[in-house]
Amino acid sequence: MEQIHIRPFQPEDLQRVVSINRTCLPENYPGLFFMSLYESFPKAFIVAEDIETNTLIGYVMGRIERGFSSLKGYKLTKKGHIVSIAIIEKYRRKGIATRLLEAALEGFREYGASESFLEVRESNIEAVNLYQKIGYVEKKVLPGYYRDGEDALLFTCPL
Ligand code: ACO
Numbered sequence: 001m002e003q004i005h006i007r008p009f010q011p012e013d014l015q016r017v018v019s020i021n022r023t024c025l026p027e028n029y030p031g032l033f034f035m036s037l038y039e040s041f042p043k044a045f046i047v048a049e050d051i052e053t054n055t056l057i058g059y060v061m062g063r064i065e066r067g068f069s070s071l072k073g074y075k076l077t078k079k080g081h082i083v084s085i086a087i088i089e090k091y092r093r094k095g096i097a098t099r100l101l102e103a104a105l106e107g108f109r110e111y112g113a114s115e116s117f118l119e120v121r122e123s124n125i126e127a128v129n130l131y132q133k134i135g136y137v138e139k140k141v142l143p144g145y146y147r148d149g150e151d152a153l154l155f156t157c158p159l
Pocket residue numbers: 024025082083084085086087088091092093094095096097098099118119120121124125126127129130131133
């Protein structure tokens with residue numbers, strides 16, 4: 001897929017990213033939320049663009065949080081939280097989410113994070129497989145985490 005470029009999010013991309021998020025996921029956010037992540041952690045907000053058609057086809061966004069390490073006992077550390085990732089349907093299973101995540105994890109490293117974490121619906125097999133393939137490991141179940149009552153799986157990964 002040479003015609004897919006991976007690049008940092010730019011403010012002009014906002015409406016398209018909001019629309020991909022609404023099309024692909026039940027967890028939606030106001031535009032200002034996307035912009036505040038971009039302003040605080042631009043290296044962890046990455047988009048994929050089809051340069052043949054000039055359209056955005058996916059995004060990943062994240063933020064740095066401080067908290068206890070999931071990997072090294074009760075040590076306070078910087079952790080890169082993958083907040084949301086989605087690829088529009090017709091571009092799936094071509095390795096694009098993998099490329100986006102790798103770029104976001106590199107951004108987390110540049111911010112000094114030593115591990116990453118994320119939550120995912122337990123029924124979301126595609127995403128669970130993606131995270132496991134990249135090196136995330138299931139840490140625990142978060143019962144009733146989603147608004148509809150579904151459990152989340154908390155995944156963590158060293159950076
Ligand atoms: N069935 C089984 N495994 C899958 C599937 C699938 N349909 N799709 C991806 N995977 C796994 C495979 O292990 C795959 O490796 P392989 O193709 O070598 O077998 C691996 O993930 C990597 O696949 P990619 O091609 O990089 O993933 P893709 O670009 O298709 O995007 C994603 C995966 C983001 C989960 C996509 O299906 C999507 O947008 N889904 C809807 C939105 C969503 O669920 N986002 C995650 C929510 S959780 C969160 O945001 C923190």
